[in-house]
Amino acid sequence: MLPIIALLGRPNVGKSSLFNRLVRANKSITHDMPGVTRDRIYGEVTEDEVRFAVIDTGGMLPDADERDGGGMDKSVFDQAVEALSEADVALFVVDGRDGMTGLDQAVSEKIRASGKPVLLIVNKVDGPELEAKATAEFHALGFEMASVSAAHGYGLADLRLRIAALARPFVQPEPADGPELGLKLCMLGRPNAGKSSLVNALVGEARQIVSDIAGTTRDSVDIGFEKAGRRYTFVDTAGVRRRSVITDELEQLSVYRALSSSRRADVTILVLDAFQGLSHQDKRLIAYLVDQRTPFMVAVNKMDLVPKAHVEEVRAGYAEALRICPHVPVLYISALTGAGTQKILPLAEDIRRECVIRIGTGRLNRAMAEATTKHQPPVIKRRRAKFYYLTQADEDPPMFVFFVNDDELVTPAYAKYLEGQLRKLLGIRMAPLATVFRASHEKKEAERPLSNRAPRLGKDRRDMETPQGGKGQGKGAGKAPATGKGPSAGKNSPSAKAAPAGKGASAGGKATAGTKRAAGSKTAQARKKG
Structure with a gap:
């Protein structure tokens, strides 16, 4: 059990601002309007190796029962009194700009009657030159005093050390396994x-x-x-x-x-x-x-x-x-x-x-196999999703990743089915559960449209372009032959032998299938004429 420090005082003296400074978080709402804080708000502080709890309370109005006949002000006052009875040390917060009021005196009497150690905190003191004037009236209350500015941070480092010193006698040894967060x-x-x-x-x-x-x-x-x-x-x-x-x-x-x-x-x-x-x-x-x-x-x-x-x-x-x-x-x-x-x-x-459940890969893959065998994924454009393996990527709450051949083949309906099967097979009935589908390899680049392809070579060798001339090629390299009988090699090329006219021979001296067909058709025509 941590030592408990309660912040008490009349409304709008800066208790919530001081509370936020002590716990180093904006845990309590602060506003210029009085009466913003109503319930008890708890925070924890560690200072000078002392860990203690701090309670922020609503503004205390001791005459609240007479003011609103037991309404909201009375409820807020009762909550503050509960905090005082629960606390080991009381921090009585007052406003140094307003000076001491009759309400401050009434609250001080209530705090004094508790018999708890009290530290009087004069808030809204923005510098050492203002301390004497701001604290003068409050010495009459007879409490130990500290001057701070919760808004600007003046005096807070010293205040934290003083609070830790007051809390130290109430520290109890923690269990060996540390405090249970619950x-x-x-x-x-x-x-x-x-x-x-x-x-x-x-x-x-x-x-x-x-x-x-x-x-x-x-x-x-x-x-x-x-x-x-x-x-x-x-x-x-x-x-x-x-x-x-x-x-x-x-x-x-x-x-x-x-x-x-x-x-x-x-x-x-x-x-x-x-x-x-x-x-x-x-x-x-x-x-x-x-x-x-x-x-x-x-x-x-x-x-x-x-x-x-x-x-x-x-x-x-x-x-x-x-x-x-x-x-x-x-x-x-x-x-x-x-x-x-x-x-x-x-x-x-x-x-x-x-x-916070953590499930082994073996059990996950058995569950995946059972689910996908029981109800196979649908066929999309003549293709079906193929599931390779399943793994748990995260917990609190759990997230599972399916590795498939193509994640776009998994429809929302089938994904919903798999989630339901995982809940049933893994025993996750009430926790939020996320399923992710990931392609196991990069998808192949789609085939380029026909218009973007390189031009195809024609069936006839005459449609082919001659490669640009390079080392060892003759002067005629890269030029189309004037005779229209296919590409020829340069003069210096070993294979540059002219074919006999009318025989359809190509470079190299071998007749092509095209020239043979042409010769055959001419022979047939000659026979008809004869």
Whole structure:
């Protein structure tokens, strides 16, 4: 268990900016508008060989119960109090530009009552020349003090060392095999689908603020817990609405964080609202996850609100929408009553196990042979795809490469058939699976069109061109003979002997088949005349 450091303070003093600086990542959304952070956001820091966890919290309003009658402000305050009770060290953040306010004093009393070690951090101090003025009023609180600027980085190096020194006494020895990271699960869905309620139901406590108001969760929140000796991390995300209806910059950032979290998680749980029915946005999210090859399951929530007469109709609607990804498992649950929620974690474990599977080449080739023998590939233009071997190119999720004589001979329908056979023969039922077809050798260059070929030689030797004269050839080389009786050699050539006139002899003194046929035809004509 890591030492836990909690960032606490009234709204808009820069806690989230300081949190991002400490964890060296933009993990918490920051905005000039007060009250952006609502839930507890966790991060890890290693400084001076000390590893510790940091919690960002929403702005504390001790009089929230009186302000909104137990509404959102009260929920945010309760989350901050939970973080304080969980923490080993409290970092009390105040605004050096505003000076001490009555709200700062009220928060300090709440923190002091916890009995935890406290470090007072005066934020928005942009340089050493401003320290004296910015910190003057806060000495009255009696806490150890540090001056920083989360926006510009002033004083942060010293602050990190001081926090590490405060955390060191709470360090516990880690197991010999190192810390278990556990399974990371992302909750994704439209606003108000019940994602936070489902997280609370699985964790067993109110870790996330839940409300009937859509958009209660604004940031992606990591929630770690253990169950049956296994560690899990839930990432609760903001609801994802259609891009066309998002006009707020804060919501745009929240949606980006939500989709990004789904890509980083081991398994994504797409939470849908059974009572509201399947929407176009739900279908877009399904298509997005399929396109990204994201391992995911579908949890159809709020089934307790669906009348029994319409249950089968609801199931049929979701089955139709998921035809594009028949491998994705679907659970029908109720986060409120807990019905069906006990199946989620075991199912996530099974999906993850399939994603990291590694299969030997021998088993793959046996599966390929069985699949292609059972149903041969179709004939395309009098040719059929011939499969040579199969290999696994990647895992998490798995990708398989078929080597064939010509990848263009594999039709989409046959590729779909092979994917289904691989799932069946290799036991990959729920993980995304990719198949690639690759030609085992370079394709031969297509034959050139007839018009681009070199001219063919004629049947008669007279159509042939004489090669250009070279060494040892006579003066007449390369010139067509004036007599029209075929090419002749130069005067100096040993074979340059003239054929007797009328006999059709060619160079070299041998009669050709053409001259013999000509002589025969003349003899026949003479006989007719006679």
